[in-house]
Amino acid sequence: MTEVFINGLGLIGSSLARAIKQKNPEIKIIAADLNQDALEYALQQKIIDKAADSLTAAQTADFVILATPVNEIINSLQQLSKLPLKKGMIITDVGSTKQQIVAAAAVLPAQVTFISGHPMAGSHKTGVTAGRADLFENAFYFIVAPAVPPEMIIRLQDLLQQLHVKWLQLTPEQHDRLVGQISHLPHIIAAALVNQTQRAFEDSPLGMRMAAGGFKSITRIAAADPTMWSAILHTNAAIIAEQLQDYQNELVKVRRAILIDDQSALYHFFATAKVSRDQLGPEKIGGLPGFYDLFVNIPDKVGSLAKVTQILAAAKINLINLHILEIREEIDGVLQLTFMKETDRTTAAKILNEQHYQVISRK
Known part of the structure; x- marks a missing residue:
């Protein structure tokens, strides 16, 4: 045995x-x-x-x-x-x-x-x-x-x-440099942004309460286990410090462009990032698989969220996370549904479309 x-x-x-x-x-x-x-x-x-x-x-x-x-x-x-x-x-x-x-x-x-x-x-x-x-x-x-x-x-x-x-x-070196850039550095950035935002709103509790949508999406990984992440940084210190310095250099350049109102530099900054970001995903370059998100318009009515989850549960689709990105009185909200598998997202989109929900495309 x-x-x-x-x-x-x-x-x-x-x-x-x-x-x-x-x-x-x-x-x-x-x-x-x-x-x-x-x-x-x-x-x-x-x-x-x-x-x-x-x-x-x-x-x-x-x-x-x-x-x-x-x-x-x-x-x-x-x-x-x-x-x-x-x-x-x-x-x-x-x-x-x-x-x-x-x-x-x-x-x-x-x-x-x-x-x-x-x-x-x-x-x-x-x-x-x-x-x-x-x-x-x-x-x-x-x-x-x-x-x-x-x-x-x-x-x-x-x-x-x-x-x-x-x-x-x-190799060990290839691994630590790769995950340092695509995993460890993003966790530091997300945690730093949350901490900086918390300090910025110390005198205005409403600020953190209003933080939603893009802010919550970009900082989701900041909720990771602090014991695990402090240990990771301890064992990959040199590589992460180097990558963190490169990132700080990028921020310095952006700050300088903002201060002198260099619109050309700022446009190039965002345009370059957009081109690179648009190339992410397994359908483009075989990127690392992860979470698969689906965005659905839902009416601002009592029970709307529960109805969507009931539909997915009845179809035996495993939903691992959800949150509302946009809700305004008397107009639709945008519900972000997160799945572990691409097949689950595809099936969910088909079923919700059949139930007359509007599935929208976002990158």
């Missing part, structure tokens, strides 16, 4: 456990987590077969998955190196940075194989109860495994086959 040990039953760890069980219920899953409630929930829901109180329980596993914050992953690798681990064991992680993790894995004994991984998927929800077997569907799953035999990578991919991801191999 294949045995899998998972350290950390948050959103990612519990989703991996669900997907593994869905593919092969006979696989035995043992898990450890500092949150006892998370372990009890996972046992009750049959997400795992057994709870453990330490990494010691991992020594007989065929696969070990480290699904904690990056600094804890590094500590776990050090602890595992001191245990009599099963020969042929594959150890992997789901950390958001790779250079320090891969370096830390050098202490592992020769009889085990370390394959670092990073699924590019997530949710605005956290914890074991938010986990889903289809969380990673159609997402990129980065593999960082210098000098690892291909057959070992295939073993890990077979275990995680139910994820239905797109596998992509990178």
Whole structure:
């Protein structure tokens, strides 16, 4: 019987456990987590077969998955190196940075194989109860495994086959620079904008209450777990600092153009961004998949929102988020519906059109 040990039953760890069980219920899953409630929930829901109180329980596993914050992953690798681990064991992680993790894995004994991984998927929800077997569907799953035999990578991919991801191999340096620019830097920008806006409206509480639409969309990721993100910045500091400086240089140029009213420079700034932004998306350049949004006009009437959600629920369409972008008295509002899959968005658009809702196009 294949045995899998998972350290950390948050959103990612519990989703991996669900997907593994869905593919092969006979696989035995043992898990450890500092949150006892998370372990009890996972046992009750049959997400795992057994709870453990330490990494010691991992020594007989065929696969070990480290699904904690990056600094804890590094500590776990050090602890595992001191245990009599099963020969042929594959150890992997789901950390958001790779250079320090891969370096830390050098202490592992020769009889085990370390394959670092990073699924590019997530949710605005956290914890074991938010986990889903289809969380990673159609997402990129980065593999960082210098000098690892291909057959070992295939073993890990077979275990995680139910994820239905797109596998992509990178070096540790390539990974950290890529995610630094497209994930880490945007999180810093979003958090900084929220903090700056909060300070700007300290004497005007109405300001934050009115922040909606574009502001909420651009700052959505600022709601991420601060423990996880402080750890990420700690382990990718040099790259993020360099990218942050480049971004600050862009802001300095824009500020200068505003002060001297350089309309040509400002037009070029926005036009260049628009051209690049219009090229994003899998239909253009195979961009990283993520959330799929649908925008629908709804009348400003009691029950309008509930009716839309009831229609989607009846069609068994999984809606992961929604919010109203625009509402004005006596005119339609714009409802933003967010889905994990492109097929869900397409089906929802068809059904809502059939119900005489106006689906509008936005980029």
